[in-house]
Amino acid sequence: MSSTAPVPLVVERGGGDSLDDVMDVMTAAFDRRFGEAWTRAQCAGILPMAGVTLMLARRGDEIAGFSLARRILDEAELLLIAVHPDHAGTGTGTQLLKRFIADQQMAGAHNLHLEVRDGNPAVRLYRNTGFDIIGRRSNYYRGTDGERFDALTMALRI
Ligand SMILES: CC(C)(COP(=O)(O)OP(=O)(O)OC[C@H]1O[C@@H](n2cnc3c(N)ncnc32)[C@H](O)[C@@H]1OP(=O)(O)O)[C@@H](O)C(=O)NCCC(=O)NCCS
Numbered sequence: 815m816s817s818t819a820p821v822p823l824v825v826e827r828g829g830g831d832s833l834d835d836v837m838d839v840m841t842a843a844f845d846r847r848f849g850e851a852w853t854r855a856q857c858a859g860i861l862p863m864a865g866v867t868l869m870l871a872r873r874g875d876e877i878a879g880f881s882l883a884r885r886i887l888d889e890a891e892l893l894l895i896a897v898h899p900d901h902a903g904t905g906t907g908t909q910l911l912k913r914f915i916a917d918q919q920m921a922g923a924h925n926l927h928l929e930v931r932d933g934n935p936a937v938r939l940y941r942n943t944g945f946d947i948i949g950r951r952s953n954y955y956r957g958t959d960g961e962r963f964d965a966l967t968m969a970l971r972i
Contacts, residue, residue, distance in 0.1 A: 821874040823906060825913045828868040830861055835877040843896035848931055849957045869913060871906050881910045890923040911943050919972050926972060931955050932964040945970045
């Protein structure tokens, strides 16, 4: 008799050499209509900056998702979080978000915040993890056909 054990999810730090993996997930996860995804140049530009952390979620050989965050003193911002559709709905996003919170707490952050398109299902993920909506930025995102979408600002005090 043989059994196949589920492949565990490992969350680990990434760097400049992870850009291909990040862009694979970015391209697959974000709906281009909404203008939320970052370009490779934007990612490459921010990675070397002080306080910026890239985390990769890996299942075996596959990159399931990533998060990108920036901390300045006791404030940390979740810049991006994305899960490849092949791994969606299995708790990867929740694990990446919980790891973001834990890592930033360890680093001395007390105020966490993020921006998310109004209507993005990720709002539920953030609410589940304790974030509250504290503001709205009108017309913050610009979609591929020029349509504008509001952003919600969400925050969590830790
Ligand atoms: C948002 C995202 C990271 C969630 O990743 P995930 O691994 O599928 O999330 P989880 O399995 O941990 O689910 C977390 C919760 O969010 C909800 N959720 C997240 N994305 C959802 C979606 N696309 N549709 C419906 N529900 C969604 C789940 O229902 C779940 O809530 P529940 O437990 O109360 O049912 C993923 O959908 C994604 O990459 N989206 C595109 C990129 C994006 O918009 N990122 C956020 C802005 S940077």
